Amino acid sequence: MKKINLLIIIGGLLFSCSKSGNGSEGDDKPGTPPPENHAPSAVSSLTYPTNNLLCITNVLDFKWEASTDPDGDSVSYLLEISKNNAFSTIDNSYDVSTTSKMVTLEKEVAYYWRVKAIDSKNLSSEYSTTYQFYTEGVGETNHLPFSPKLIAPAIDENVSGVSINLEWSGSDVDNDPLTYDVYFDTVNPPVTKVGDNQTAESLNVNINTATTYYWQIVSKDTNSGQAIGQVWSFSAN
Helix, strand or coil, X not given: CHHXXXXXXXXXXXXXXXXXXXXXXXXXCCCCCCCCCCCCCCCCCEEECCCCEECCCCEEXXXXXXXXCCCCCCEEEEEEEECCXXXXXXXXXXXXXXXXXXXXXXXXXXXXXXXXXXXXXXCEXXXXXXXXXXXXXXXXXXXXXXXXXXXXCCCCEEECCCEEEEEEECCCCCCCCCEEEEEEECCCCCCCXXXXXXXXXXXXXXXXXXXXXXXXXXXXXXXXXXXXXXXXXXXXC
16 A cells, blocks of 8 residues: 555656646747848938039038838938049038938039938948039039949949940030040059040940950030049959
């Protein structure tokens, strides 16, 4: 009888331990991971100054459309203003909590501006499109052309073939007719002029394989104003 009672007690203890062990395994299960954070949307529209605007002042109230955040995070903005359309140097940069910023700029200068949104968890959107404008100066009669914009080939693109079409676009706030000088070379910056005072915004050039090329456009208006573009590059396979 004592042996039976002892077996019952031992069995109960084992059952109790087994239940306890199962419970602890449940307690060790990992918790639900925190939800993923998402970047805010890019600024869809730059409101002012508009693209290609000839301003009547050098004190400008920059304005843009608000961004939205899919997680409901608060959003701020980075406003960047540069004198070159590649933004290799930033002349003015501001962290802004609203969708506008008053800025005083130099007179008689072509500027380029863009905005990106940043949420409260420091995730950022892509930059907006870039707009260009010109600040007016006293007695100004002619304005320099804007810097040429790259169309093709893309910067650092790998291309194939025995020739390629270089393509760009130019604009002038005075709507002066533009001509272009084209520099194309294997050295940086390029020194060989392959196009002179041409009106077309493209030029076909011959290329060799396993070579990196550099090219640059100089935009010229009919009033002796000119804008020297940045150096673009691509490689031939």
